[in-house]
Amino acid sequence: MTLYSKIIGTGSYLPPKRVTNQELAVQLAEKGIETSDEWIVSRSGISARHYADPAVQSSDLAVEAAKRALEAAHLTPGDIDLIIVATSTPDHFGGFPSTACVVQRKLGIKNGGAAFDVQAVCSGFVYAVSVADSFIKSGAHKNVLVIGAEVFSRILNFDDRTTCVLFGDGAGAIVMSGSSEPGILATKLHADGSHGDILCVPGSVTGGVIEGSAFLYMDGQAVFKLAVSVLEKVANEALEAGGLQSSQIDWLVPHQANIRIMQGTAKKLGLPQEKMVVTVDQHGNTSAASIPLALDTAVREGRIKPGHNVMMEGVGGGFTWGAVLARM
Template structure:
């Protein structure tokens, strides 16, 4: 009998500090940086984002999202036998201990379940789901907690209006479990390190101090051009692997980076915009958290129902991209 992996619970969490474009514009004006709600919305579709409170870490957001996913799945934290966490903003410098291990401790999981971080920036959650799918199908694990969590506000240069207005903080999580019924139908992952320079944090740690620029850098036009191209291709690869047509997709849940990229992807796939879950307007770009945040919202408001086929895809620094096609 074949073993499949299936999403059995979703959860999400947004910090309480919601910042509108007008509020952000007022803050930036004090630094002599000019922007406006119209300028931001026209270029990105973003109207607001959430920022973590001082001292609030990626693990704190992840724990809250995980609790929601566990509750929906009807599981206790101790039932989890693997944690995979995607983040570009780990709790600790150098990424260790891993934020996944910190979450394990904060959830009170003491069963020795392995826990690890995955770093693929905005594609991180798709990468993490693909890894979880492989572990479950191999029979190695049965109940996996997959998390995307970010506090991108900590790496933004608030004197660069081309980037600081785009990103926000948040976390999303899913519980994936072994199932006799098909859940994840196909996954496809890619990377091309030759494009790493167009979206990165170029600084490094040298002798205990930051060397170089520790803020996020993005070549917006280059990222836009590459993103639309690879998202279309990887979605089609996943469809071919699952022997499905684009018309059979019930919901497209792309990485929530820019409404124009998202609309361009839907158009290339021949999908009506009504079939795309959009949260970028309220969340901004939450990197690895954006897809699970959007998925949880759509599950809880009743749009995504059991039996629906969902295409999740992301693209991020590295350069990385990937897709997961799943039946809910």
């Protein structure tokens, strides 16, 4: 019997503190930085974002999303034998112990299953799903918890209005399990390190001291041009690998970064806007968390149903990009 992997549960979590564009504009004005709701919405489609409290880490958001995904999948934490967390904002400096191991501990999982992090920034979730798919199809793991979790507010420069208004905190999770029916139909991953400088945190650490900047830097125009170009191509690659036409996509769930990029991708794929899941207006760019957040929202609202063909795709620093074609 051929073994496939399938998404059997979704979950998400946003920290309670919600900051609207108007509220953020007032806060920035106190620092002498001018912006407005109209300026932010017209350039990104974002109306609000959520910020985690100082004591809250990525693992805390991840655990809440994971609990909801496990409940939806009708599984217990002990059923999970692999945890993959996609994050660019791990709990610990240097990334160890991994946020995945922290999540494993906080969920009370003591079965010796594997746990590790994936770092591909905003493409991290599709990278993690692809890895989980391979592990499940190989028979190495049965039930995999895949999480995207970020506290991007920690690396934002609030003196730079071109970036600080765009990002937020949150987490999304899915449970993937072995199945006799096709679930993940295809995955395609890419990277081009020559574009690493257009979206990055350029600082480094020597002797315990940060050298350079520890804040996110983005060349918005360069990222926009590259994103629009690669997203259409990788989506078509996934469709070809999965044996489907774009007309067979029931839902497009893109990385929630910029509404203009998202609309451009849907148009190039010949998909009507009503087939695209949009949540960026409510939580901004949550990096690796954005796709599973949007996926869970659409599932819980009853839009994405069992049997639907869903295209998930994202781009991120590195420069990385990828797509996952799934049948729910």
